Amino acid sequence: MSRFFQRLTFVLAATIFAALGLGFALGEFGMFGVHAGGEQDGAYRQMHVYAEVLKRIQSDYVTDPNINTVTTGALHGLLESLDADSSYLTPTEYKIYKNRPTTGVAQIGLIVSKRYGYATIVSVIPGSPADREHLADGDVIESIGDTSTRELSLAVIRLMLEGKTGSTLSLSVVRPRKPDPDKITLTRTVVSPPALSEQQYENSSILYLKPGELTAARVDELAAKIKAAGKTRKILLDLRDVSEGDADQGIRVANFFINQGTLAVLEGQKFPRQTFSADPSKFLTSAPVAVLVNRGTYGAAELAADAVEDAKRGDVVGERTFGEGSVQKTIEMPDGSALLLTVAKYEGPDGKKIQDEAVAPTVIVSQNTDDDIDADNPQPKQGDEILNKALALLKAKNS
Known part of the structure; x- marks a missing residue:
């Protein structure tokens, strides 16, 4: 040689x-x-x-x-x-990657991961440029500009989606049941996360809450709403397309409904095992609960849904979630390159790795994306079968 x-x-x-x-x-x-x-x-x-x-x-x-x-x-x-x-x-x-800004970044309103080698849309932020172009969960971004996403790492794909306010981004998008990709040009803007949505159903006996994201501030809001609802009002927690947030906040949400036992586990080959147990002081309600999930339920929201399901605390209704729950470590190389290496994965109380298996709902209902719930006015519509099924299940339960 x-x-x-x-x-x-x-x-x-x-x-x-x-x-x-x-x-x-x-x-x-x-x-x-x-x-x-x-x-x-x-x-x-x-x-x-x-x-x-x-x-x-x-x-x-x-x-x-x-x-x-x-x-x-x-x-x-x-x-x-x-x-x-x-x-x-x-x-x-x-x-x-090291010098990227962390605030005020313009984007097109997409949360993406990779599936089958290509960038795949996890969820779309309501009201964003991507939403206005009717991009949806599961659409595949075949290329960004002239570069195939198959040739790009996920970290670089996410960087390329960001840019200066007013700058444009060209995508080639493959949609389900369409043989040819759509060529789309979007203008980046500063996209605000959706606000927490709430609604009363069944003569105010059911409180519908959709957090939009699971950051610490948003989970504080969610906790305040649940406390204000009292001990007997049933909770319908909509985690569909909730794909941003922190893992510890997803576990905290589960603790609102579960007062004892294991909520999640984090473990890796050389990563110290961490067991997250319910804290009785953070428990908020023993009233019946149902959790709505879909393909856009991702990361922290999956941890919350999985814990509720494993504890048999309530029904998880909808579609199988995306499957994300891991921790990365940055390892710098001598030549200035770097590895972003997964060093640990979250597991449910039953030992199932969420990133590998996702969360399968206890009640499977397909989502009709043509007639979903309106985030600004979350009334059940005839086509929103997931919401209607969860309401029916909660209505049948005694407080």
């Missing part, structure tokens, strides 16, 4: 081993004199495969390849093969 490929293989190996936390020094490594065992032996054998593949690419590919591009693509694929949230950032990408 040439010295070039020895050096290239070593660089690739260094990144992989750093990501896996195995660690090694130059004088310890295989072709440079490795003596390792167990998992390190297996990883070292794979490095021979990587080296041979790189060698064949340079010697046999139709044109002389750009090895830097090949290696970057391999690293993107390596991280993405773990899960959608793990990403490799080149030095340029990581510099932009």
Whole structure:
């Protein structure tokens, strides 16, 4: 093997081993004199495969390849093969990522993740540019500008969706049941999260609440509404398309309805196991509760729904949720690149990893997206079968 490929293989190996936390020094490594065992032996054998593949690419590919591009693509694929949230950032990408603004950022109103290799819309913020173009949960963003999202990490995709107020963004979007992608140009703006919505049903015996997001401030609002409702009023908690918020706030919401037992667990290979138990002092109501979920229920909202379901505290009604619940660690590389590596995942009380299995409702009802509830006037409509089913279930329960 040439010295070039020895050096290239070593660089690739260094990144992989750093990501896996195995660690090694130059004088310890295989072709440079490795003596390792167990998992390190297996990883070292794979490095021979990587080296041979790189060698064949340079010697046999139709044109002389750009090895830097090949290696970057391999690293993107390596991280993405773990899960959608793990990403490799080149030095340029990581510099932009570190320096990105955290407030006042203009966007188009999309929460995205990756599914099947492409950017996928988790939820759309009401009233946003994306909402006005009728983008919806489950639509696939095939490309941003001229770049396929298959070639981009999730972290970079999210960065590209943001920009200066008034700047434009071109997307190619694949919608269900449409063979050809739609070409859409959107203008970025500062998008405000939806306000908390509330409504009374069944002669005020049922309080409908839709938090919109699960930040600390919004969950404070939610707690105040539940306290004001009293001990006997039934609660209908709408977590459909609630995809922004903090995991600890999702667990806190579950605690409003559950006064004992495990609410969630966070665990990883080298991440200290954390068990989140219900705090009786934060328990707010023992009245019947129903939780509405759909494909846009994501992250913190999934933790809340899963805890309510596992505790058999109330019905979870709607569609299977998206499946997100993990913690990432940023690992900087010597060349200025970085890894965003998932180091722990949230589990429900039953040990099910939410990111791997999502939350399956106790009562499955498909959502009619053409006639959903109006966030500004959340009256049940004939087409909103999820809401109507939950109301019927709550109406039949004794306070």
